[in-house]
Amino acid sequence: MKKIYILTFFIILLCLFTTTNISQAKSLSDIDTKVKDGHVTLKVNYKGDTYKFFKNGKPVYTGSSNTISSDISKIGDKYKIGIYQNNNLKKVITLNVNNDLKEKTNKIASTETNEESESYPEKLMDSKIENSHINIVASTDNVHLSWDQLPDKDGIYEVYRDDKKIGETTDLSFTDNNVKSGERYNYSINVSIDPSKEQQKEMENKFEEIGSTLTDKEKEEIMSVEGSLSTIVDMPKNEESYLKSKKSVLDEVTDNGKLSTQGKLPKDNMSGWAYRTFIPYSSVADPKPEFKKTFLKGDGRGFSASSNKFRTETNVNTQFTGPTSITMYKKVSQSVRCKDAACTKILDKKTASSSGMKLYINSKKSDYLHWTVTHAIGIPFGSYYPKIDYSYNVMLTRSMASISGKHDKAPNHEFYVSAPSASSATTIYRYAVKSKKDFVELWFAKAKKSWKTELF
Known part of the structure; x- marks a missing residue:
């Protein structure tokens, strides 16, 4: 009996010790953040005798308190402590x-991008990505990422930094040590789910109809509904x-007070938002099954903020x-059909309407x-050719930008922001398509990629 009492006593002690450790682990995180109804309370758990809080580059508190409360700007704020x-x-x-007070996006866009014909998995992914965030807490030696639950078929979130995979997790957080x-890093959380059974069956029938040589894995990748959350972190x-x-x-991406030579307009708040679609190969097989022996000329390049080779470009200033002001300039490049892959024998040249x-x-x-x-621009060699569809939405304050969008999974897409006279642009x-086989997407596959990026 004495042994039982002693064993019970040690079990109780072990439970108390474990509970205490868990409690301490939570309290030792650098920052506790509570957001509710457009109001935030920040508590610093790192010990000091004086704390300085900066909000969007401006000092808001200096003193001995490790806690402050504040209203949140229209869509969000960046703090330095x-x-x-x-x-x-x-x-x-x-x-x-x-x-946490959601700004409504413009649903006029839904009629322009065939949203009504989208399947439930696509609508689910788009909604979850649009309404989610990556929360960042960074110090000199690590970055802690946390995010809302996202749809994913295997429940494993893939974490990327500067387009390279750095880890996987089933949790809703990840720490990069x-x-x-x-340094500056671009982080993204990538997820994917299967299309609806009806859509999957339709695409599989099409694969069979055109005599596809895609592997099962390649078919799965083309059909999958994908999503990504991204943000840029300055260490x-x-x-x-x-x-x-x-x-x-x-x-x-602003010029901080310089004057324009035309009209003397201040450039300290001007920026250009350039979205381009392009084919990274010199040519791709004509997506119309009847034209298997003809080719569409590509742009033959990789990602570039300054390239003048593209299928389409929208530039919002x-x-x-x-x-x-908000103004848009748009460009459509000429499309070329060729008899051969090297495009030495040209069959046709046309330019699609920018309407x-x-x-x-x-x-x-x-x-x-x-x-x-x-954006819905077709290949201009007949109404039977598919359109390249995308849409994006930007909410911009002087301190933050929340940008979300969705697009077809071919061709390549790139989006940059820069100042009028800047020597470089921010991505x-x-x-990027994975191979020339992905251009099957241009013909019949309907799955889309939803994405969101937040800049602070």
Whole structure:
């Protein structure tokens, strides 16, 4: 009996010890964040005697309290927090805070991109991606990512950094410890689900009809409904100058006060948003089954923010003031059909109409811009050819951009933002076909890719 009492006593002690460790592990995270009804409370768990909080580049609190509360800007904010001990800066932490009060997107776009004909899996993926976020807490030695639950057929989230896979997890969080202070990284969480049974059967019948040579794995990849959440992270430095700096991703794509030579318009809030579709190969097989021995000339290039080779381009220029404006310029390149893969024997040349590219302005204010672009441009050699479909939606404040979209899984897509006279552009989104076989998508496959990127 004594042995039983002793064993019970040790079990109780073990449970208490385990519970205490779990509680401590939670409390030792760098930041506790609570968001509700457009209001945030931040609590710093890293010990110091003085704390400095910066919100969107501006100081909002300095003192001994490790906790602050604040309203969240229209769509979100970026915080930098300095932790001091005896007047020495011990640690800098950065994090993003998203507003939980959802801004409505423009559903006029649904009629332009055949949303009504989409299957339930596509609508589910699009809705989940559009309404989700990657939450970031970064210090000099690691980045902690967390996100909302997303649909995925095997429940395994794939984590990418700068287009390279760095891990997998079944959790809703991931910590990257292989980072360097002062560097910039682009993170994304990738998921996929199967199409509806009806859609899958339809595509499998089409594969059989055209005598497809795709492997089962290639067919599965083409048919899958995909989604990705992305964000750009600037790794902090434990330096006073970094803490007080207003540098951000969006700040780099403006010119900060320079004047235009035309009209003397201030460029400190101007930016250009360029979305292009392109074929990365020199040519691809004509997607019309009857024309198996003919080819469509491609653009023959990789991703490039400055290339003038593309199928289509929409370029939206924005300004908060001087005047407040959202304008779109659109271009369509000539399409070429060839007798041979090298395109030495040209059969036909035509340029599709640009009328399928449309801009919808949801909000145009001096502190908030919101617009939607839709795109449905066909191959101009007959009505039986498919259209290249995509749409995207941007909600923009001076400190943050929330950008979401969806598109066909061929051809390649690239999206950049830059200042009018900037020497480089910031990548918002890129999508690449895996092989020439993916251009089966251009003919009949209906599965789409949904994506979202947030810039702070």
